[in-house]
Amino acid sequence: MNRRFVNLLVNRLCAPRPAYRLHCIDPATLFYPTGSPQPADPAAINDSAPAPGRLPAPTISFDWPCKPHQSGWMDFMAFKNNIIAVDHEGRTLLYDTASRAVRAMPQTKKPNSRTISFTVGDGLYVMARENGSPPHSHYFQALIYGRPPGFLHPEDWHWRPLQQPDFDFPDNGDVPSNHKPGEAVNPYGFSAFTVYDDSQIWMSTVAAGIYSYNTVSGTWSKVHVSALPFRGRAEYVPEHGLWFGFSREDEQLCASDLAQARPVLQKVWEEPAPPERCSLMASHILPLGSGKLCVARLFQKTERGTLHPSGYTKAEHFAVLSGVEVFRAGNTGSLETIKHKSKRYSFGNDEVKLI
Template identity: 40%
Template sequence: MDQDGNTLLCEASSRAIGVMPSPHKHKLSPISLVVGDTLYLLDSVPGADCAHSVEALKYSADRWFEHKWYWHSLPPPPFGSDYDHEVVEKEEEEEEDMRCPNRYGFQVYTVVGDSQVWISTEGGGTYSFDTANNMWSKAGKWALPFNGPVKYAPEHGLWFGFSSQGENGQFAASDLTAASTARPPVLKKVWDELAQPLPEWWVPMESYLHPLGASKFCIVRTFETPEEGWCWEKDGNMYNNVESFAVFTGVEVERGRRGALRMIKHKIK
């Protein structure tokens, strides 16, 4: 899917590419999650209009006169029910019809169990969306102790991601099933080996975690290295030369004799 919502499906077995229907609405900052056999698309910054901020890509063999794949709109997150009215009134003065303020945007998200999507907001706690009945509920007033997407590793029964603590975000693990409405999840293990001080000219941009199965992960970090000084274009505009690059790190997580988690760091490229 490109920035305009144009969607393609790649059939890996036949090496065929087909045009797919576009979502009902363009997402300002989209994230995607797979729960069961359904792909869910959410806007992490819903904005003023929450309609179509959550959609699911579904398939129906009975749709003879339309595309058999279609987008189904689902209820938006219930952030509005948890507003502090004084804060909302102040925000509405600044921007009219602000039903979903950006302070309730989210960047931390994961799948829990067979049917739940969890998202952590910046100012309203953690919410759960049950894909079995398409209903939202509040998991707790706490936030998940991660940044970005969190991945479940069934071989350990734990969720892995980048810790919200520290500047560079350490690789960490947590048991989200141990959380309750009143008790937030805690990190069971944090590895500092991958959060070493960076050269001062390396500017960290994004971090990604890709599970490879069998307790193996690929950690991808992107950086920029601005060159000193400014350059001039022919039209007189100035720009700063920036080199962008990614660092790939392979890691493996295993348990010791007493069940303690241990990380094995492999190749860095």
């Protein structure tokens, strides 16, 4: 498989000194062996409850970056098969998941706790998210190996500031007519994003459409007035020449051809509704190669407490990981999926993040 691990970071909020524990799950455990007989009723498997999963032991723990009870944060980003960690002061670490080695990286001057990151070529491109209505800036930088411009130092990793996007939002504050009142997607925030043609970073907003950053020329351009049909990150699956992600309206697994003049959803696969009292917190899709995907969904389950029935609730966090295989039907050529295995990993009241 192209991806070695599904990386889950667990933060023990109730611990005297919180730490982020990294659990690396082998995605091959989500699939039946090659050549296994196909299920007689795939729909029955799609609707079945996930099996309990057992977390592997943590491979590393990232300590809280400041003294107990002091405010601070850490942000984590996937960089190929490795992990980049940045704290509130900009201190940066690289963790190599293969060798289990940690390396100190250059400090960034513009740390941000809410980022979107992309691996393009050998660089990590990081965009800061900003809340609220425009005008506001989205600081954009890249972690690149080479010689910094204007310096004679030997080649090494360094943070390089990049041109920020200049979104053309409506002057009167109106949003497009296709935005529904009360829709969860902020019309001025990043509704969807992806990598296109191995060299372009596409950022999409409901109010301004799709913008592209060319990592070769270092410039931004507008692609389309309409937004991408996804919510969050979309991933390219070369075996089918399509981008896979989650639909903007209801976060169902879907596919689209972004090479079309106006990208629209070509296929949507509906998932069963979440269990009672469970809220979907995040959805992720991880391409594994050979048409296989890991679909990860993070949930929060709330229950009314017994000590204070009038208002106290307790929350349980859990993740459901599913192995999904995408293929073309032999008789019609239509795009179809088979769900192999689903596993549920429970974390109690600890916070969990997939990277």
